[in-house]
Amino acid sequence: MIMGYLPNFIFLALLILGGGIFTRNILRLRRNIFLGKEAHRNDRKQQRWKHMIRIAFGQSKMGVKPLAGFLHLVVYIGFVLINIELLEIVFDGLFGTHRIFATVLGPFYNFLIGSFEILALLVLVAVILFWFRRNVVKIKRFWKAEMKGWPKFDADLILYFEVVLMLLFLSMNATDVLLQQKGVEAYVKAGSFPISQFLAPLFEGFEVGTLILLERSFWWAHIIGILIFLNYLYYSKHLHILLAFPNTFYANLEPEGKFEVDAHIKNEVLLMLNPDQASTTAQADPPEKFGSSDVFDLKWTQLMNAYSCTECGRCTEVCPANLTGKKLSPRKIMMDTRDRLEEVGKNINANGGTFNDDEKQLLNNYISPEELWACTSCNACVDACPIAIDPLSIIMDMRQYLVMEQSAAPQELNAMMGNIENNGAPWPFSNQDRLQWSNE
Amino acid sequence: MKLEVPTLASLQAEGKKASVVFWVGCAGSFDDRAKKITKAFVKILNHTQTSFAVLGTEEACTGDPAKRAGNEFLFQMQALQNISTLDQYGVTKIVTTCPHCFNTLKNEYPELGGHYTVMHHTQFLKSLIKEGSLKVEGGMYKGKRITFHDPCYLGRANKIFEAPRTLIEKLDAELVEMKSCKTKGLCCGAGGAQMFKDAEQGDKEINIERTEQALETQPEIIAAACPFCNTMMTDGIKNKKQEDTVKIMDVAELIANAKNL
Numbered sequence: 001m002i003m004g005y006l007p008n009f010i011f012l013a014l015l016i017l018g019g020g021i022f023t024r025n026i027l028r029l030r031r032n033i034f035l036g037k038e039a040h041r042n043d044r045k046q047q048r049w050k051h052m053i054r055i056a057f058g059q060s061k062m063g064v065k066p067l068a069g070f071l072h073l074v075v076y077i078g079f080v081l082i083n084i085e086l087l088e089i090v091f092d093g094l095f096g097t098h099r100i101f102a103t104v105l106g107p108f109y110n111f112l113i114g115s116f117e118i119l120a121l122l123v124l125v126a127v128i129l130f131w132f133r134r135n136v137v138k139i140k141r142f143w144k145a146e147m148k149g150w151p152k153f154d155a156d157l158i159l160y161f162e163v164v165l166m167l168l169f170l171s172m173n174a175t176d177v178l179l180q181q182k183g184v185e186a187y188v189k190a191g192s193f194p195i196s197q198f199l200a201p202l203f204e205g206f207e208v209g210t211l212i213l214l215e216r217s218f219w220w221a222h223i224i225g226i227l228i229f230l231n232y233l234y235y236s237k238h239l240h241i242l243l244a245f246p247n248t249f250y251a252n253l254e255p256e257g258k259f260e261v262d263a264h265i266k267n268e269v270l271l272m273l274n275p276d277q278a279s280t281t282a283q284a285d286p287p288e289k290f291g292s293s294d295v296f297d298l299k300w301t302q303l304m305n306a307y308s309c310t311e312c313g314r315c316t317e318v319c320p321a322n323l324t325g326k327k328l329s330p331r332k333i334m335m336d337t338r339d340r341l342e343e344v345g346k347n348i349n350a351n352g353g354t355f356n357d358d359e360k361q362l363l364n365n366y367i368s369p370e371e372l373w374a375c376t377s378c379n380a381c382v383d384a385c386p387i388a389i390d391p392l393s394i395i396m397d398m399r400q401y402l403v404m405e406q407s408a409a410p411q412e413l414n415a416m417m418g419n420i421e422n423n424g425a426p427w428p429f430s431n432q433d434r435l436q437w438s439n440e
Numbered sequence: 441m442k443l444e445v446p447t448l449a450s451l452q453a454e455g456k457k458a459s460v461v462f463w464v465g466c467a468g469s470f471d472d473r474a475k476k477i478t479k480a481f482v483k484i485l486n487h488t489q490t491s492f493a494v495l496g497t498e499e500a501c502t503g504d505p506a507k508r509a510g511n512e513f514l515f516q517m518q519a520l521q522n523i524s525t526l527d528q529y530g531v532t533k534i535v536t537t538c539p540h541c542f543n544t545l546k547n548e549y550p551e552l553g554g555h556y557t558v559m560h561h562t563q564f565l566k567s568l569i570k571e572g573s574l575k576v577e578g579g580m581y582k583g584k585r586i587t588f589h590d591p592c593y594l595g596r597a598n599k600i601f602e603a604p605r606t607l608i609e610k611l612d613a614e615l616v617e618m619k620s621c622k623t624k625g626l627c628c629g630a631g632g633a634q635m636f637k638d639a640e641q642g643d644k645e646i647n648i649e650r651t652e653q654a655l656e657t658q659p660e661i662i663a664a665a666c667p668f669c670n671t672m673m674t675d676g677i678k679n680k681k682q683e684d685t686v687k688i689m690d691v692a693e694l695i696a697n698a699k700n701l
């Protein structure tokens with residue numbers, strides 16, 4: 001008797017395992033993100049909701065590239081809707097039922113399954129086109145230096161995953177429909193199969209026993225595949241399907257040209273210029289460090305940005321520095337930040353929750369000053385990002401570290417700053433001559 | 441024609457006030473090419489009898505290049521000094537011909553206590569037309585092919601795309617857009633303090649790339665609205681040996697010329 005429930009137990013165990021590892025990863029992700037400094041992004045809730053709904057949910061920035069935007073929309077809608085089917089799979093798996101929703105939903109069930117099948121086909125086509133764009137058309141932004149190795153493999157792997165999952169879903173239905181036709185017990189006559197009916201002939205010659213075995217195998221492989229994919233997210237750029245939402249919610253809503261004015265420094269400057277206006281309490285202590293040289297110095301929103309990056313390269317593609325062959329790539333800035341943060345996270349995992357200094361940092365070990373100094377602060381990358389990532393803020397924070405902590409600006413910039421300090425202009429002209437143009 | 445350029449200090453001595461302060465900026469004050477833009481704008485201000493004043497020797501760098509080079513401290517020093525000067529005269533409204541000054545004054549000074557209405561000169565000129573004090577007709581630019589290069593700190597950074605275009609259209613010119621314009625506008629290469637240093641190792645200069653995009657539109661004039669963009673594009677055109685056929689002009693210069701000011 002107990003043996004009869006074995007599949008249910010195995011299913012439950014798999015679900016707990018898959019869900020458990022996923023939860024652990026999400027908690028680690030959260031912990032890593034909050035290694036960053038405070039960011040004041042809890043204001044203007046209404047505007048933030050709108051921003052998120054428009055950009056993440058509504059994918060408003062994806063339309064800039066109409067074909068990619070459309071294909072992406074197909075995969076996105078397919079992904080979300082087909083997941084309703086997942087709910088049924090979970091019920092069936094736990095309670096040993098088969099197509100439990102069929103009895104509850106009646107004729108609507110046919111419509112539902114039929115739509116899922118059509119979506120599955122569309123997703124399949126979209127994913128194959130995506131693969132083509134990457135690997136045959138070789139769109140330039142997918143083949144930049146920072147995409148070598150794992151990032152390239154990751155991008156393809158996601159596509160293969162999706163192909164396999166969709167094929168399993170359709171094969172499962174194809175064998176199911178045959179079993180339904182043969183009137184096999186437990187295979188309730190339910191669902192409509194506009195796509196998988198064309199796959200069914202492939203399985204027609206099999207005996208009932210083999211068919212049941214096949215149907216069950218597809219069913220199990222499908223759900224196990226989904227659990228694996230779920231846990232793959234954390235290690236992949238595919239994480240954007242979750243993080244795009246908080247990332248757009250907590251995005252910078254100010255004009256792009258407005259760079260943050262550092263409150264600690266403000267107090268230092270006030271102490272020098274008008275001591276009576278300087279704060280003696282809040283933000284009174286100078287920070288331990290000006291600017292950022294490692295992930296700990298960045299804000300948590302910047303770290304979340306790094307985990308959200310889809311490596312699509314829309315930023316790098318429009319970066320004037322990258323376009324003209326400089327080393328700087330805003331996408332690499334985000335990938336480096338994430339990779340360093342992951343390294344720090346692993347260090348923390350290995351050391352029982354505390355970080356052991358590894359004598360590395362984001363600056364130099366990942367991002368070179370040469371990259372940082374090539375940026376024109378033009379905001380093209382920020383504007384191009386489909387999920388409101390801001391590579392420029394990281395570049396600026398790191399420049400601040402180079403200049404204010406290390407006095408390591410390029411020589412010409414030191415000269416420029418010296419001029420501003422001495423005569424109030426970036427060039428060595430006397431301030432007394434400021435109005436000369438009016439007499440020339 | 442002698443330019444009328446009152447300073448805030450001189451007006452104060454006479455017990456007068458200006459309705460707007462013209463923030464000339466460092467390039468506008470010292471750079472030979474940019475000084476022409478400054479003068480063109482002042483000519484229009486004089487022509488329209490706009491009540492304005494400059495800070496003159498009391499103006500100092502806004503701190504923009506220092507901030508973007510990473511020196512937040514120096515930026516704030518500059519900002520607080522400028523704010524104290526502006527506040528001492530009770531300034532409420534500023535117009536500037538430099539998008540970098542514009543952006544910094546408008547977006548970054550408020551947090552340091554400097555609250556002003558800040559306008560870019562293209563917005564200001566547009567408002568003069570709207571009020572009726574400035575009338576612009578095609579004149580010498582009628583039918584000319586003009587492309588407009590969006591300065592990053594005016595366009596993308598502050599979403600001002602229409603004001604300069606409206607002015608160009610007022611000249612009865614043929615406005616042609618480059619393949620990357622408005623939010624997608626390509627930088628001239630000067631921003632983020634790059635103006636003051638050599639570029640990093642690469643295979644091309646940014647201003648050359650942008651100049652090529654501009655030349656694709658086969659313009660007679662490349663209109664700019666930033667003294668730094670102007671320099672970069674002028675260098676680009678020289679590099680392409682097209683300086684005799686294609687002119688780089690600020691929108692204010694176009695208007696001043698069209699009116700024979």
Ligand code: SF4
Pocket residue numbers: 315318319320321322328329330374375376377378379380381382391392395
């Ligand atoms: S802001 Fe800097 S990194 Fe971003 S596109 Fe412009 S030059 Fe490239």
Ligand code: SF4
Pocket residue numbers: 308309310311312313314315316330331334384385386387388389391
């Ligand atoms: S930062 Fe944005 S635009 Fe750039 S690669 Fe990542 S997701 Fe794409």
